[in-house]
Each structure stands twice: as structure tokens, then as C-alpha cells.
Amino acid sequence: MSLSVSSSRTLEADVCVIGAGAGGAVVAAELAEGGARVVVLEQGPAHDPGTFTARPPEMLARLYRDGGQTTTVGTPPILLPLGRGAGGTTLVNSGTCFRTPPAVLDRWREDFGLDLDEAGLAPLFDRVERALSVAEVTPELAGANAAIARRGAERLGWSHGYLRRNARGCVGSGVCVFGCPTSAKQHTGITYLPRAAAAGARVVTGADVRHIDVRGGRARAVHAHLEGGGRLEVRAPTVVVCAGTIHTPLLLARNGLGGASGQLGRNLALHPATAAFGRMDEVVDMARGVPQSFYVDEFAAQGIMFEGVAGPPGYAAMSLPLVGEPHRAAMADYRRLAQFGLMVSDASRGRVRSLAGRPVIQYGLVEADVAKFRLGLARLEELFLAAGAREVLLPLPPGVRPEHARARDLKLMAFHPLGTARAAARATDGVVDGDLAVHGVEGVCVADGSVVPSALGVNPQLTIMALATRLAFRLLERRTDFRPPTAPPPEEETACRS
């Protein structure tokens, strides 16, 4: 699928797409199938699933940017793992699929003047979900870890359900975030990107974009350095930047684009998250089944969502909030450990800047979000105890109870960076307009998490893909020589195998 470019050369295209993740692969496929000549430049490699080992340290090193060790600067520091390569973070996420909550769309209309509503987006979500074989996880496939959370939620009378995921023929290998060894997870690297290539798009991996050439107020070309040592110029009147929420603002800033509003690189939301363990009497074998298969949304209105999380012993050992002998004892009991996660829809906002060419991610947790963690951890403990846990291991320092936790006590990770090139109708409020075109320049658009104007409270991949689909359609509508996007994507078998 990847075009091999071994020496310096120039390509001509209608659209150059930078990045092949949740936004880039989707926009490339829809444009190419609509008749546009597309070149995709992806910085990372195209990973061969035949080489996946299901072993966390090795796969973290290979599939993640910076080995999954990207960390924010602030209180507390937050680990922010990002995927790298064809598929981007969809290659290493848990596959959870939510549509944008209608209340969030209402807020975007009010605060940012965006013409987005549930009915208008529904056909786009339908299209994306068909392409990704999105279906609800079955209880059998979800495994014992999910069954424990379900038991707790039922006993407490809390709202809950099985998650919808982009998986096809899943057998519950338990290592979604370390590279699916069965290729069941329908990430964009094995769904949209091959469709783009089949429709004639040229996909270049190992292409590090250095410069977006804008002259006379409009895009002309993109220049990249190739992994093999050559240079590539893509001459295209339209450039779609899809480098992700952390790197898109840096690329735009380096090229003097999108900075007029003062919002570029700002407004970073992360959905900070943490997880607790329960020590159960029953055998759980948490990595048997779909790690993220169940949710509890009882406290969603308060910005708190519980979602499943689990993994093999190496992963669990790394996450356990214990050291020394207590850690050894808990790991000796690994088969009876259950784990569940807590994600916060954050009011905190961070900023991405460049220091010596590398991103520096500043993000401090505001008191309102610390309060959500206090409440969330107390409720998570309640959930485990209701499910029959004989001990709950909370991610807090020894002796600190949830109600007394301070920001610096929290052990957090985040998986959903959003907002650093946010969309807003007015040029003073955002980096891109409602059609995702960069304000003040012709032919440069953005389609990744950076345009999402606020925290969603749910996993964002479908929102990013629906917005990317919408952008592709808008671009196609403007060109009379492109085919209209009437054909639905290929019908896929939905449903996970249980």
C-alpha cells in the first residue's frame, strides 16, 4: 500500500493529506473515492500485524510515539500515550466508539457558532460506523473483568452498558492497546487507508513534513524529508493537516499559519483518567476478553465516566499503585485482580508549545477537575466493593482517602488530547472555521482532534472521523470534476465474535 519513495522527487495532487490517523486516513479515502488525486504523507511506518508480539514493553516501543512516554508538564504530570504510524492512535486505542453527545453539540453551536447538530451528523456517523464495523461487545466476549463491573453497577442501580467498538471477528486477545494480533480491531490503517490506496491515493510512510508552502494567501505545496534520506515535494492546492492534537499546532505555527486568533496551541483538553484495582475472590484473568468493553455512565452529567481497562501481567504490574512486598503479593494474585478506569470530562485547559523542535505540553488540573476525581475515585471504590472485592487498590499515596486527594496525589494518564486548533465560526475565537479551513488562508484545512473545540466526555475517535468525512464532502462539493460522494462505503460484517 505504501508508496516507496527512495530519492528526491515531486508529486502532483489535488489534495495533500498530512497524517494517516483518525482524521487523515478518513479524509484521504473519502476524497480519493470521490475522484480527487490524493497524496498521504505519514511520518511513521505502516506496521505489519504479523510482527506484533502481544508483549507490552516491545509494542510500546514500536507502536507509540516516544515509546508511549510522552508526559505533560504540570501538576500532576500526566502520561499521554500517542500512536505512531499508519492508523495513528486508532492503531493502539481500545476501539471504543461513541457519537458526539448532543449536549456537547449544543454547546459548540452556542459558544463557537458551529453549524453541527445530531441530525446533521447522523448520516456521517452511520457511514463511519459502517466502514469500521462498529457493534456492541457481547457479554461473553467482554470477559470476567467487565462482568465484575456490571455486577457492582447492577447492585448499586447505576446506569451502565456494553460499549460499542470498531472490531470485526474479535476473539478477546486482551491487548488492543499493544497491537491487535488478530487484526480484529478496525483501525484506520487497515480500513480507510487501504480504501484510499485502492482509489488511487498515494500513501508515503516515513515522510516527515517540514514545510507547507503558502504563497499569495493560498496553499501551493508540502515539503517532506523521507526516512530513506530523500526529499519529497507534493504540489497541491489543498492541504489537510491531520498530524494530531499535539503536533498539528506545532506544524501550523512553524509555517506561520493559524496564529492570528491567538488560540493556536491553546485550549488543550485531555480527558485525564486513572484506574483502580479490586482484589476478588474469583478468578478474573483480566486480559481474557475485551479490555474496554463496559461502561458506567451514572455520573456522566457530573463529567465522570467509568470504562473498562485491563491488560496482561506486565501492564498490570506497571499500573498497580503499590511498591515492594505489597506489589509482589498483589501480582502473585494477578489472576484475581480486576481493574476499572475513570475518565474525567475536563474543565482544565493546557497548551502545546515547541521547544527545540519538540512539543512541550503544559497542563495543570484545576480544582473543579480534582473534585471530579475525588468523587469518581470514591464511587469507583463503591463499585468494586458492591461487586464483592475484598480489597480496593486506589491510585493514591498510602493513607490518602479520595475525599482528601490533592492534584499532586493523583496518578493520571490521558488518551484523548483535543482542542489545540479549535474550530470556531469567528476568526477571533478559533484556528479553523466551521468547515475546518484555517482562518485567513486558502486551501489549508485541519482534520484531527485539534479541531474539536472542547472535551467531549466520551472517547473521541468517531467524532474526529465524522468531522473528517464532512470535510471531505465539503471539499468534493467545491470541485465539479470530482464525483459526488453518493456511494456508501462497502458493507462490512458487523458484530464481534463471541
Added chain:
Amino acid sequence: MSAGLDAFVAAGPGPLPVVLRTLLAVARRPRGRALLDRAPRIQAAVHAALSLGRYDDPAVSRALGWDADAIVARGRALRRAEGRP
């Protein structure tokens, strides 16, 4: 250090690999461990990396009911049988 943990450490950003290697070496000595006890957040990070490596050992993880090789073999068989990517 196992090859997997070595690759993980090496993949870290900027100066982190050098820092983490140094801390891992410190943590292997009793006096070093005592020193890390005074810096809980650093201790937790070092402990997490060491644990990641230790429990990635196939003999250790198999004893805990997890066999990565079997998971990979099943994946390979499914991909071959069903023509998956």
C-alpha cells in the same frame, strides 16, 4: 535488562532514556533504593518500568495465566485462515 524493556527505555523522548537507565541502575542497589524512597514520584516511575520488564518475562507471565506466544499464534492462524490483513 530484557530486550523488551531495553527497547521501551530507548524509545523515550529526549534525555529520558539516559535518565531512566541511570535511575534503574540506582534502584538495583540497596543504598539507591533507600535514596529513591525519599522521592515517591520518581520511585513510582522507576518501579513501574522495572515491573513492566519483570512481568513481561514469558516464564513469569505464563505462571500468572498469560501466554503472549499463544495469543500471537492464535492471531496468526486467524489472519491466515480468514485472509485478514
